[in-house]
Amino acid sequence: MNDLHPDLARVVVSTDQIQSRVKELADQISTDFADRETLYIIGILKGAFIFLADLTRHLRVPHNVDFMALSSYGKTTSSGAVRILMDLREPVEGQHLIIVEDIVDTGRTLDYLYRVLKGRKPASLHSCVLIRKQRDNLNIPIDYLGFDIPDVWVVGYGLDFADKHRTLPYIAELKRE
Ligand code: IMP
Secondary structure, X not given: OOOOOOOEEEEEEOHHHHHHHHHHHHHHHHHHXXXXXXXXXXXXXXXXXHHHHHHHHHOOOOEEEEEEEEEEOOOOOOOOOEEEEEOOOOOOOOOXXXXXXXXXXXXXXXXXXXXXXXXXXXXXXXXXXXXXXXXOOOOOOOOEEEEEOOOOOEEEOOXXXXXXXXXXXXXXXXXXX
């Protein structure tokens, strides 16, 4: 791509690749949950809002949408303890939950979410993650995965660096300073 922003090194996942994979993930979820009751889609803010919007518009099963906001300490790295900044509006006991997360790096955030949501006694709990950076040391299952990418900092399609580049339609590697 010729018109890349100067902060960006290269496109890692193109707009077309994202759009077709997101549709495939929605088709797979729609097939797997065809006989279930209403799905409860939990988007993790801020990063998952674009992915969730595209994914849910392709779903062919009834679903509700709600959001949680989590934070790890440090704005641009994924290190540190995780805490809840904004919680779900309703109890989710007995519901079929799907966590929709933009990116998994160390897996700490997803691991924490799993433990919190399991504790609320849902009927089932699954995860749908667009990007995975590390495969090792992840002890939580990712049920629906978009792409594996190298361990570089990426932005776009919901992902940011200090709140920048979040609304790019593709996912790009940030240049190292
Ligand atoms: P984890 O807890 O190490 O798996 O980190 C997950 C969180 O770190 C994600 O929800 C993002 O907020 C952030 N993160 C990790 N890697 C990236 C990246 O490459 N770009 C943008 N955010 C990232």
